[in-house]
Amino acid sequence: MSFSTIINNGKGGTESHPLRYWLFSWDSKSISHAESFPLLCPSSNSQVGANDIVFACFKLERIDNTALYQLVLKKERGLIEELPVGSQIDGGNGLGKDSLTARFEAYNFLDFDEQCVTDLLIYIQECCRIYGNILRLSTRRGFIQCWANVMRPGQGMSKHQHMDTSDSFLSGIITVCTRPTKTILFHHQDETLAAEFPTNEGYLLLFPAYLPHGVTKLPEGENERVTIAFDLFVESKARSFHKRPLKELEY
Numbered sequence: 001m002s003f004s005t006i007i008n009n010g011k012g013g014t015e016s017h018p019l020r021y022w023l024f025s026w027d028s029k030s031i032s033h034a035e036s037f038p039l040l041c042p043s044s045n046s047q048v049g050a051n052d053i054v055f056a057c058f059k060l061e062r063i064d065n066t067a068l069y070q071l072v073l074k075k076e077r078g079l080i081e082e083l084p085v086g087s088q089i090d091g092g093n094g095l096g097k098d099s100l101t102a103r104f105e106a107y108n109f110l111d112f113d114e115q116c117v118t119d120l121l122i123y124i125q126e127c128c129r130i131y132g133n134i135l136r137l138s139t140r141r142g143f144i145q146c147w148a149n150v151m152r153p154g155q156g157m158s159k160h161q162h163m164d165t166s167d168s169f170l171s172g173i174i175t176v177c178t179r180p181t182k183t184i185l186f187h188h189q190d191e192t193l194a195a196e197f198p199t200n201e202g203y204l205l206l207f208p209a210y211l212p213h214g215v216t217k218l219p220e221g222e223n224e225r226v227t228i229a230f231d232l233f234v235e236s237k238a239r240s241f242h243k244r245p246l247k248e249l250e251y
């Protein structure tokens with residue numbers, strides 16, 4: 001796997017942040033890279049602490065990334081023209097009101113009926129289930145909202161945050177193409193660097209929804225960078241987001 005990840009504080013946090021970052025990485029659903037990240041990939045019986053930050057990275061092997069990439073680009077113009085810009089505009093990532101991202105509150109990408117989307121939903125569900133197992137979550141019913149992002153050369157995403165409350169506990173990013181950009185995640189307390197994940201085709205990254213994150217600029221001469229992102233809401237909090245097109249998810 002060409003996946004390479006930089007995690008700061010891999011030895012158990014800094015003095016100011018005595019937190020641990022856990023990285024779980026799967027190929028074919030088995031923990032891999034335990035040797036590369038011995039301090040970050042605990043054995044299966046390790047306890048994840050309440051203050052730990054858990055990233056999980058999955059290789060989406062049964063997903064048609066090319067189909068997803070093409071679908072997003074095919075739908076992009078029509079969605080921008082048809083849908084209103086949401087109250088949060090681009091969610092603070094700087095892509096602006098003319099971007100597809102600025103419609104993220106107005107539709108749910110998982111409502112499209114193409115086979116690649118149906119397959120994606122099933123796989124997201126499986127990955128969230130594994131994440132729930134890691135955290136030993138007792139609640140396994142929630143609501144998901146999903147949208148697509150298109151970045152063009154010269155564009156990046158400013159640091160932004162999906163949720164700063166417990167309304168949504170989990171966010172995900174699916175990279176359906178490989179581009180020379182990185183998703184950078186920051187510590188939520190003082191916004192120091194927490195982790196960087198390269199944009200490699202076919203990976204799903206799950207991370208706590210409260211972590212600020214951004215994306216480095218896409219260099220000139222590159223094709224579009226397409227990602228699909230989502231927030232997962234716990235059932236009891238979903239009602240406060242009733243205007244969003246949420247989809248129920250058992251995980």
Ligand SMILES: [Fe+2]
Nearest residue numbers: 160162213229
């Ligand atoms: Fe984001």
